[in-house]
Amino acid sequence: QVQLKESGPGLVKPSLTLSLTCTVSGFSLSSYGVIWVRQPPGKGLEWMGVIWGNGNTNYNSALKSRLSISRDTSKSQVFLKMNNLQTEDTAMYFCARWAFDYWGQGVMVTVSS
């Protein structure tokens, strides 16, 4: 069955780079796009970006200068890297299939010194 699972550090210091991994099963990254969505504590959802089956990407305008999404199709993994982290980047980070039909449970990331 289709599954997605996020992994990464729970705590990142300000100004450093966040690296998250989304490991998928039950579908091919060459056929389906994967999105990243984040949610600050007590707030709404924010779309971060997508990597399509052909490897093309689109990003949130506000995050574009700091954000990179890539993948390793052989390992069924999608990667998110965001640099120069600030306290306002503290959030739950989710990966999901592009059609919003399957989601991971999310990983909480806290930005603090």
Place this chain on the structure above:
Amino acid sequence: DVVLTQTPPTLSATIGQSVSISCRSSQSLLHSNGNTYLNWLLQRPGQPPQLLIYLVSRLESGVPNRFSGSGSGTDFTLKISGVEAEDLGVYYCVQSTHAPWTFGGGTKLELK
């Protein structure tokens, strides 16, 4: 970027009551391919979002048919015909017609 405005921000309902949530877009969500990529999600407390409706009015597999979606262009509505306790949470509309994709601000459905 497309702005999605959801109203109301909070909705209080009794079990069995029918309710509607509005989602208005700052520009038409009709794609050049003829599809309108407007989706509705429900996020229960402590859970990831769940897809309810896609392409404005198509019910996701396994979602009860008390949920329905309608609309076109810039105005969309999610209706719940007979709220049940399991429907409580925050509802989001999200558009994937125009990059970057964007979410509405959410509507919290509470028990009255």
